[in-house]
Structures are given as C-alpha cells and as structure tokens.
Amino acid sequence: MKEHTVIRAVSRILIPFIQLFALYVIAHGDLGPGGGFQGGVIFGASIILYVIAFGMKDGRKVVAEKTSDILNSTGVLLYVLIGLLCLLAGGAYLEYTSLAAFFSGGEHSEHAKHLASHLGIYGIEIVIGITVAAVMITIFFEAARHEDD
Amino acid sequence: MIELVAGKYNYWIYIVLMMIGFYAMIAKENLIKKVIGINIFQAAVFLFYVSMAKVTGGTAPIEWHEAHVYDNPLPHALMLTGIVVSVSTTAVALALIIRIYGAYGTMEEDRILEINEGRDMGDTL
Amino acid sequence: MALDLILLIIIVICAFAAVQMRDLLSAALVLGACSLIMAVIWTRLNAVDVAFTEASVGAGITTVLMIAALSRTRRGEEGGEERDMGWVHDGAANKRFIFRHIAMLIVVLVTMGVLIYGTMDMPDFGDPDAPAHTHVARRYIEKSREETGVKNFVTAVLVSYRGYDTLGETTVIFTAGIAVVLLLRKQRR
Structure with a gap:
C-alpha cells in the first residue's frame, strides 16, 4: 500500500468532509431525510475509508480497539438512560415531552413540550449514530485481513 | 385483465426477486452465495413493504405546505430499521463463514458435510 | 411507470x-x-x-x-463447471444431483405460485383506501407535528412513537457487533 499516494492524498482531503456530512445528517434528521442510522453509517464509512487507504495499524492509531469497544456499548446504555430520565421526570418510558419538567416547573406550555420532545429526539439520534458508527467500525476492523496474518 | 396486471405487476416482480434469493439459499453450495441469497430475499421483502406505503399522488412523508396527500410513513420507518438489521445479520453470517473457512479450509456446504461424515466414522472406528 | x-x-x-x-x-x-x-x-x-x-x-x-x-x-x-452442470463422471452422483436440483426448483416454483395467488387479494399498488393507510398511519401524519414537533414523519415514528422498537433494534446492532468480536477477535495474552 506504500505507493498509493493519490488514494492517500484524496482520502486525506475527503475524510473531514465526509465526517462533517455525517454530523449534518444526524443533526437534520427531524427536518429532512436522514437521522442516526444514516449519519452513523456515513461516519463509520469515513473511518473505514481511512483504514483502507492507510492500513490497519495506522487505523488502529486513530480508533483504538478500546475506544471502539467502549463506544459500542455506550450507545445502548445512553439510550436506556434517556428512557429512564423520562421516567424520572414523571412521564412514561421514552416519553420525551415529560422532559419539560426539568426546565419548566408546574404546567408545561406547548413550547416547552416541543423543546423537550426535540431534545429527546436529538439525544436518541445522536445515541443511535454513536452505536451504528462504532459497530460498523468494529465489524470492519475484525472482518478485514490483518497485516500479520 | 389489464387492470389486474397494472395493479399488481410490481408485486409479481418482487416475488420473482424473492424466489431468486430463495433458490440461492437452498440450492447453492457456497456459503457466501447463500448470504447473497439472503440479502436478495430481504431486499424483496423491503420492496414489498415500501410499495405498500405508496399512495397515488402522495408526496414523501415530510411536512410540506403544498402537499395534500402524504405516503404512509410507517412502513418506511420499519424498513429503515430492517435494512440496518440486515447488515448486522450479514456481518454475523460472514464472520461465521470466516471461522468455518478457518476450521475446514472450504466454504462449500457439501464438502463440509463430507469432512464431517469422515470425522464421525473416524470417531466410531 | x-x-x-x-x-x-x-x-x-x-x-x-x-x-x-x-x-x-x-x-x-x-x-x-x-x-x-x-x-x-x-x-x-x-x-x-x-x-x-x-x-x-x-x-x-x-x-x-x-x-x-x-x-x-x-x-x-x-468445484468448477462439471459439478454445477451435472456432468460428473460418477453416474449415481450425477443422478442424485439432477434429482436434487429438480426438487428444489419445484419447491421454488410452488412457493412462487402460492405467493402470486396471495397477491390477488392485495390492494392495488397506490390504492389510497388500502388497510395499511386507514389505521395508525393517519394519526402519524395528522398529529405528529403537534405532538413531537418534528417535520419528518418517518423520524417521528422511528424515534418517538416507536422508540421501543428502535431501542430493540439498537440492541440488535450492538449484539451483532459483540458477536463479530467474539467470533473473530484474536486472543492475546
């Protein structure tokens, strides 16, 4: 892989834009097409591109085995915690509108409920994005051939 | 008759696609081919679901001030998760195939069965 | 079309x-x-x-x-061509191979026939009165904006109305990741 200068140069330029696009997709899931799944996969794909261009060892320097393992499980854990947070605020499990209790006491206005619902949905989208990206990166690292095989 | 064909032809094409996947799953000996068959089968199911969500004259299920009719968003949401689950199952299947190849040196189903039979006979003798 | x-x-x-x-x-x-x-x-x-x-x-x-x-x-x-085409020199194996493939083809064709027969009762493509559009879907389209504040109905259904489903689905992805790690990661001591 040492001689692939063009691939390396191009992917070095492209990867930041791919990652920015992934974050855009996650953040705009409620306004248009997109969301946690798509954004997470695109983010994972940017790391996979890096690994393909620069090799497994350099790839592991960017995303250490420990980092991807921890991120794998963080996603589901945070998802459950958001659900529990809604219970704590007095609503049903994953009822985001009840999160309004944390920033407006007593009777919730329509605006506060919308804000709470938005916060909950953003939280879930980000959490899904983390899980999907981390799992895709992990699967690729494990499935691809290692240099020392 | 023409009405029948015009209303249902897409379902029939999905069924043909599904049967191609089904045939690959049961008739091909190569395990990777079986995984490809599963993928095609799943794609046919997704197509079937999403086409049920279509309403004549409907627009994409995103709020728009000029829209009068929207397509049904529920199958879209279900199939979105279905696609991600399908890639997960594919990943696990491929991991299993890599391990099988490591253990048997082949990924043809009949060869694996032959090797297994040989091993059983070796055990009993 | x-x-x-x-x-x-x-x-x-x-x-x-x-x-x-x-x-x-x-x-x-x-x-x-x-x-x-x-x-x-x-x-x-x-x-x-x-x-x-x-x-x-x-x-x-x-x-x-x-x-x-x-x-x-x-x-x-x-295996090469000869196995797929059924041209194995061993006569009995050859017969077995052809018989097996004909049986599978019959299974596939019968399944296809049953499924196509099943589509006769399906609503036509794009029929606005299909049962799929008359129950919960209408509520999602009419109410999701005021109930969740989200413009994209699919996101509203996915994350808000069916948050449980998505939780289970995230768990499935996580489980797949763990399974791949268990199957393929090399043991190091």
Whole structure:
C-alpha cells in the first residue's frame, strides 16, 4: 500500500468532509431525510475509508480497539438512560415531552413540550449514530485481513 | 385483465426477486452465495413493504405546505430499521463463514458435510 | 411507470447475475450495484429515508464487508463447471444431483405460485383506501407535528412513537457487533 499516494492524498482531503456530512445528517434528521442510522453509517464509512487507504495499524492509531469497544456499548446504555430520565421526570418510558419538567416547573406550555420532545429526539439520534458508527467500525476492523496474518 | 396486471405487476416482480434469493439459499453450495441469497430475499421483502406505503399522488412523508396527500410513513420507518438489521445479520453470517473457512479450509456446504461424515466414522472406528 | 418497470427488471437481472456468477468478488460487486439501483427505486417510491439508508448501508457497508470476508477466504466457488452442470463422471452422483436440483426448483416454483395467488387479494399498488393507510398511519401524519414537533414523519415514528422498537433494534446492532468480536477477535495474552 506504500505507493498509493493519490488514494492517500484524496482520502486525506475527503475524510473531514465526509465526517462533517455525517454530523449534518444526524443533526437534520427531524427536518429532512436522514437521522442516526444514516449519519452513523456515513461516519463509520469515513473511518473505514481511512483504514483502507492507510492500513490497519495506522487505523488502529486513530480508533483504538478500546475506544471502539467502549463506544459500542455506550450507545445502548445512553439510550436506556434517556428512557429512564423520562421516567424520572414523571412521564412514561421514552416519553420525551415529560422532559419539560426539568426546565419548566408546574404546567408545561406547548413550547416547552416541543423543546423537550426535540431534545429527546436529538439525544436518541445522536445515541443511535454513536452505536451504528462504532459497530460498523468494529465489524470492519475484525472482518478485514490483518497485516500479520 | 389489464387492470389486474397494472395493479399488481410490481408485486409479481418482487416475488420473482424473492424466489431468486430463495433458490440461492437452498440450492447453492457456497456459503457466501447463500448470504447473497439472503440479502436478495430481504431486499424483496423491503420492496414489498415500501410499495405498500405508496399512495397515488402522495408526496414523501415530510411536512410540506403544498402537499395534500402524504405516503404512509410507517412502513418506511420499519424498513429503515430492517435494512440496518440486515447488515448486522450479514456481518454475523460472514464472520461465521470466516471461522468455518478457518476450521475446514472450504466454504462449500457439501464438502463440509463430507469432512464431517469422515470425522464421525473416524470417531466410531 | 415505464421507468419503474425498467429499474425493477434491472434489479431482477442483477440479482440473477449475482446468484449465478462463479467469481464471488464480482457477485458481491453486482449485489452492491443492485442495492444502488434499489436506492433509486426507493426515491421513486418517495421513501427518501429508506433510500438514504440503502445507499449508505446496502451499497456501501455490505459490499465492503463482503470484500473483507472474501479477502480472508477464497475468491471463487470450488468445484468448477462439471459439478454445477451435472456432468460428473460418477453416474449415481450425477443422478442424485439432477434429482436434487429438480426438487428444489419445484419447491421454488410452488412457493412462487402460492405467493402470486396471495397477491390477488392485495390492494392495488397506490390504492389510497388500502388497510395499511386507514389505521395508525393517519394519526402519524395528522398529529405528529403537534405532538413531537418534528417535520419528518418517518423520524417521528422511528424515534418517538416507536422508540421501543428502535431501542430493540439498537440492541440488535450492538449484539451483532459483540458477536463479530467474539467470533473473530484474536486472543492475546
């Protein structure tokens, strides 16, 4: 892989834009097409591109085995915690509108409920994005051939 | 008759696609081919679901001030998760195939069965 | 309608080619192409979220994973032509092979017949009065804006109304990741 200068140069330029696009997709899931799944996969794909261009060892320097393992499980854990947070605020499990209790006491206005619902949905989208990206990166690292095989 | 064909032809094409996947799953000996068959089968199911969500004259299920009719968003949401689950199952299947190849040196189903039979006979003798 | 028909026929041809190709790397790439055309079909069916997912997951990640798996196994099918065509010199094995394939073909054709018979009771494509559109879907479309404040109904259904489903689904992805790690990670001491 040492001689692939063009691939390396191009992917070095492209990867930041791919990652920015992934974050855009996650953040705009409620306004248009997109969301946690798509954004997470695109983010994972940017790391996979890096690994393909620069090799497994350099790839592991960017995303250490420990980092991807921890991120794998963080996603589901945070998802459950958001659900529990809604219970704590007095609503049903994953009822985001009840999160309004944390920033407006007593009777919730329509605006506060919308804000709470938005916060909950953003939280879930980000959490899904983390899980999907981390799992895709992990699967690729494990499935691809290692240099020392 | 023409009405029948015009209303249902897409379902029939999905069924043909599904049967191609089904045939690959049961008739091909190569395990990777079986995984490809599963993928095609799943794609046919997704197509079937999403086409049920279509309403004549409907627009994409995103709020728009000029829209009068929207397509049904529920199958879209279900199939979105279905696609991600399908890639997960594919990943696990491929991991299993890599391990099988490591253990048997082949990924043809009949060869694996032959090797297994040989091993059983070796055990009993 | 003509464009949709052409796209669907291309998909059927791609699927058939992916199943029949002897070179597994080509088969994986043809499957990726099939997914990409599928994304176009989904855009035509107004399922933009699904199209987005298919283009990134089906055409991208699945193909990459297939190629990664092939790099650690073998690129072509074993056995060569003679086994697939049934021209094995052993007469009994030959007969068994042909019998098996005819039986499988009958199973596939019977299943196809039953399924096509089943579509006769299905609502027509695009029928606005189909049962799928008359129950919860109407509520999602009419109420989701004021109940969740989200413009994209698919996101509202996915994350808010059916948050439980998505939780289970995230768990499935997580489990798949763990399973792959358990199967493939090398033990180090």
